[in-house]
Amino acid sequence: MTELRYEAPESLDGAVTLLSGGGGGKILAGGTDVLVQLHTEMIEPDVIVDIKNIPELKRLSEDGGAWTVGAAVSGMNIIDNDAFQTAWPGVCEGVALIGSIQVKGRASIGGNLCNASPAADSVPAIIAAGAIANIVGPGGSREEPVENIVTGPGQTSLAQGELIVSFSFPAKQANSGDCYLRLTPRTEMDIAIVGAGVNLTLDDDGTCIAARISIGAVAPTPLLVEDAANALIGTKVNDAALDAMVEAVRAACNPISDKRGTREYRIKTAGVIARRAALKALERAQAN
Amino acid sequence: MAKKVHVTTTVNGDDYEYLAEPGQTLVDVLRNNLELTGTKEGCSTGDCGACSVILDGELVCSCLVLAAETDGKSVETIEGMADGDNLHPLQRNFLDLNGLQCGICTPGFLIAAKALLERNPDPTETEARFWLAGNLCRCTGYDKIVRSVMAAAEEMRGA
Numbered sequence: 451m452t453e454l455r456y457e458a459p460e461s462l463d464g465a466v467t468l469l470s471g472g473g474g475g476k477i478l479a480g481g482t483d484v485l486v487q488l489h490t491e492m493i494e495p496d497v498i499v500d501i502k503n504i505p506e507l508k509r510l511s512e513d514g515g516a517w518t519v520g521a522a523v524s525g526m527n528i529i530d531n532d533a534f535q536t537a538w539p540g541v542c543e544g545v546a547l548i549g550s551i552q553v554k555g556r557a558s559i560g561g562n563l564c565n566a567s568p569a570a571d572s573v574p575a576i577i578a579a580g581a582i583a584n585i586v587g588p589g590g591s592r593e594e595p596v597e598n599i600v601t602g603p604g605q606t607s608l609a610q611g612e613l614i615v616s617f618s619f620p621a622k623q624a625n626s627g628d629c630y631l632r633l634t635p636r637t638e639m640d641i642a643i644v645g646a647g648v649n650l651t652l653d654d655d656g657t658c659i660a661a662r663i664s665i666g667a668v669a670p671t672p673l674l675v676e677d678a679a680n681a682l683i684g685t686k687v688n689d690a691a692l693d694a695m696v697e698a699v700r701a702a703c704n705p706i707s708d709k710r711g712t713r714e715y716r717i718k719t720a721g722v723i724a725r726r727a728a729l730k731a732l733e734r735a736q737a738n
Numbered sequence: 739m740a741k742k743v744h745v746t747t748t749v750n751g752d753d754y755e756y757l758a759e760p761g762q763t764l765v766d767v768l769r770n771n772l773e774l775t776g777t778k779e780g781c782s783t784g785d786c787g788a789c790s791v792i793l794d795g796e797l798v799c800s801c802l803v804l805a806a807e808t809d810g811k812s813v814e815t816i817e818g819m820a821d822g823d824n825l826h827p828l829q830r831n832f833l834d835l836n837g838l839q840c841g842i843c844t845p846g847f848l849i850a851a852k853a854l855l856e857r858n859p860d861p862t863e864t865e866a867r868f869w870l871a872g873n874l875c876r877c878t879g880y881d882k883i884v885r886s887v888m889a890a891a892e893e894m895r896g897a
């Protein structure tokens with residue numbers, strides 16, 4: 451038995467010092483994954499480092515249209531922020547799908563990302579939004595696009611002692627819209643068979659000038675599918691363009707078969723869900 | 739021995755001070771240290787909602803919160819719901835409309851429903867059902883629970 455300790459540092463330096471102190475440190479944000487892993491003895495850390503008392507981790511602020519979301523802000527606080535909802539409805543759709551109200555009362559997007567489940571619902575939406583993770587660690591601070599964080603199931607590119615402080619969302623362009631949709635066997639409280647986040651920008655003529663498409667639960671990590679985005683860029687997002695996008699999404703899938711769906715079913719539905727998400731994002735972009 | 743954590747908190751408005759094991763959950767402390775056994779522990783994994791409490795105004799599963807995390811915070815549990823002998827309208831409607839059978843899920847449903855009505859006094863049935871999706875009941879089939887919540891909401895709006 452190790453002697454578990456609980457620490458709640460109030461500064462980033464304090465957290466980094468605790469986490470760099472020779473292995474065994476476990477970051478605790480909302481705890482909706484960590485507590486389950488502790489109960490089932492999947493993890494046996496020496497010290498739990500609760501990051502929720504660090505002000506930078508709990509900040510939710512806007513500056514000239516660009517949002518900074520602290521990595522430990524709870525899902526309920528995110529979706530209850532009307533201005534953020536207006537700016538990033540798709541990100542909020544992803545966050546809203548994380549478990550029950552009780553779970554969202556604690557669960558953060560930093561935790562959803564760093565737990566590194568292939569099916570984490572907020573992650574494709576955040577990747578599609580083009581968010582940047584602001585990271586601190588023993589070597590100072592650095593920035594990394596969110597799509598570079600998860601490297602495999604339960605694995606991230608964060609080094610020992612590093613933590614994500616916040617996510618920077620770019621100022622939303624005119625005529626742009628985002629959407630996240632997922633497919634589950636049940637309507638609530640289930641794990642995605644496939645999830646898709648789409649973020650589009652149109653010019654004044656309705657031609658798509660920028661797109662980011664990310665899919666979840668269909669590969670070991672959430673994927674940013676550049677070929678799918680390229681199939682839409684330069685088009686009016688008509689049926690032919692959407693068909694090409696769907697093909698690119700399906701080509702990128704490398705899913706497992708499990709009780710929620712076979713490999714074939716996941717590949718097929720990934721295209722269907724991505725198409726629906728793209729149409730909703732398009733509708734939002736046209737309305738903005 | 740692991741280093742215990744000193745916790746100062748209020749539960750249902752009363753001040754408490756105690757020492758918790760670093761890995762001890764809030765539901766464990768409520769039931770075993772503070773002898774507030776109204777809060778139930780079903781699954782310990784966030785799935786059933788039996789352990790629902792309100793932590794600084796936010797509805798949470800107390801099995802997914804460490805007691806140490808509640809230092810300086812306020813906790814509301816089922817024990818704080820009735821005003822002396824006067825049941826809360828939610829409690830009375832659950833009794834009148836058979837919103838419970840075995841009762842193990844009931845404290846969690848009541849707390850979750852209270853959090854809903856504090857935020858939205860006039861929910862639609864669909865909103866109530868989505869809000870309560872994190873609470874499981876193996877007996878009632880949910881319908882009578884939802885009816886009890888809707889009736890209590892109506893009564894509270896009229897009051």
Ligand SMILES: Cc1cc2nc3c(=O)[nH]c(=O)nc-3n(C[C@@H](O)[C@@H](O)[C@H](O)COP(=O)(O)OP(=O)(O)OC[C@H]3O[C@@H](n4cnc5c(N)ncnc54)[C@H](O)[C@@H]3O)c2cc1C
Binds near residue numbers: 563
């Ligand atoms: C009943 C239930 C239902 C759920 N349903 C869904 C669902 O439908 N969809 C879904 O996507 N998820 C679901 N989840 C999982 C979801 O709640 C978690 O993935 C949550 O988002 C994790 O956030 P947290 O703040 O609770 O993280 P924690 O549990 O505190 O941490 C998760 C992991 O991330 C690490 N970590 C946390 N913050 C940071 C940081 N800032 N920097 C570096 N590492 C960090 C931790 O060390 C840990 O490894 C469900 C969970 C439960 C219990």
Ligand code: FES
Binds near residue numbers: 780782786787800801
């Ligand atoms: S005991 Fe906490 S959700 Fe089941």
Ligand code: FES
Binds near residue numbers: 843
């Ligand atoms: S009344 Fe028995 S579980 Fe709900």
